Amino acid sequence: NKIGVIFDLDGVIVDTAKYHFLAWKDLADHLGFEFTEAHNELLKGVSRVRSLEILLDIGNIELSEEKKQEYLVSKNDHYLEYIYKMGPEEILPGANELLNTLDALGIPYVLGSASKNAPLILKQVGLFNRFAGIVDGNSVSKAKPDPEVFLIGAQKLHLLPEQCVVFEDAIAGVEAANRAHMISVGIGDAKTLHEADFNFNSLTEIPDNFIEILMRKTAE
Ligand code: G6P
Ligand code: MG
Numbered sequence: 001n002k003i004g005v006i007f008d009l010d011g012v013i014v015d016t017a018k019y020h021f022l023a024w025k026d027l028a029d030h031l032g033f034e035f036t037e038a039h040n041e042l043l044k045g046v047s048r049v050r051s052l053e054i055l056l057d058i059g060n061i062e063l064s065e066e067k068k069q070e071y072l073v074s075k076n077d078h079y080l081e082y083i084y085k086m087g088p089e090e091i092l093p094g095a096n097e098l099l100n101t102l103d104a105l106g107i108p109y110v111l112g113s114a115s116k117n118a119p120l121i122l123k124q125v126g127l128f129n130r131f132a133g134i135v136d137g138n139s140v141s142k143a144k145p146d147p148e149v150f151l152i153g154a155q156k157l158h159l160l161p162e163q164c165v166v167f168e169d170a171i172a173g174v175e176a177a178n179r180a181h182m183i184s185v186g187i188g189d190a191k192t193l194h195e196a197d198f199n200f201n202s203l204t205e206i207p208d209n210f211i212e213i214l215m216r217k218t219a220e
Contacts (some may be wrong), residue, residue, distance in 0.1 A: 003163050003211075005167065010114075012167050013111075016115075039058055044171075045170025046114065050143060083124060093202060097204075109157075111133070116136060117137075167187055167203075171195070184198070185197065187203060
């Protein structure tokens with residue numbers, strides 16, 4: 001049975017959440033309020049513009065559109081300083097193995113990320129050419145939890161949504177996959193991601209026969 005896989009990037013393939021955190025925290029420091037790791041959870045899977053809005057809400061700060069634009073640029077410049085230092089060693093455990101398994105089974109996979117920096121990050125870690133297609137923050141108009149990013153991913157895979165499996169670490173991402181009528185696999189805390197069809201703490205915990213099980217599930 002035909003299936004395809006759509007991977008989220010940040011938190012599934014690489015751990016860039018820590019760099020987003022450092023860059024957002026720097027902005028919060030500059031604006032004079034505290035920004036914690038717990039706050040950062042709220043920004044996972046969320047677009048850059050929406051992230052700034054959430055951050056400003058936390059700090060109870062209102063800014064002009066001009067100032068917001070300025071901070072979006074400076075935050076990203078700061079974030080990119082970390083990204084340019086990334087290399088293949090920052091690929092999360094289990095990711096290469098999973099891609100190898102999919103290659104061996106002839107199952108195609110694409111990227112479905114909210115990040116406008118996704119192509120750069122994939123190049124930094126040497127995975128850019130492995131994906132059959134890339135859907136990122138530059139190619140979607142509606143951010144997760146809207147299913148748009150994954151529906152475009154299904155088109156790139158030439159598959160129906162029901163034939164697609166999504167790996168996600170964010171609540172908004174799992175919701176987007178479910179709304180797209182795809183099989184959702186939550187990577188991370190099972191309580192946080194309880195809306196996912198399957199849960200694993202990390203990619204390393206995925207059983208060898210998991211993909212075959214999914215192939216059978218889509219045949220039902
Ligand atoms: C991913 C991350 C979010 C980030 C978003 C936009 O979804 O999980 O934390 O805000 O991408 O990333 P960008 O690189 O475009 O700022
Ligand atoms: Mg993510």
